[in-house]
Amino acid sequence: MTTILSKDLVSKWIREKMEQEYSITVYPQNSEFGEKFTRWLTDNGWSFDVNEDKIVLRGKDPIEMASMVLEIRKKGYFVTTE
Numbered sequence: 001m002t003t004i005l006s007k008d009l010v011s012k013w014i015r016e017k018m019e020q021e022y023s024i025t026v027y028p029q030n031s032e033f034g035e036k037f038t039r040w041l042t043d044n045g046w047s048f049d050v051n052e053d054k055i056v057l058r059g060k061d062p063i064e065m066a067s068m069v070l071e072i073r074k075k076g077y078f079v080t081t082e
Helices: 007-019 035-043 062-074
Strands: 022-027 048-051 054-059 078-081
Touching: 022 062, 035 048, 035 054, 054 062, 062 078
Parallel strands: none
Antiparallel strands: 022 054, 022 078, 048 054
């Protein structure tokens, strides 16, 4: 098998990506966020800030953040990335 990129280069790139902080903003469906949704976030190990009518989630793993976006959208919430 031919190697296109060296393992060291790829490992360095992954480490750099994991050092950055990523955030997503979640907006409620109709009114306020329910206790069930915020408990679900907490139970899944997410720390978040509630600002007025939105929740901001932060994390360092871009793949985990992308998975969370998909799960939240399935629940019917509007999500934006920053």
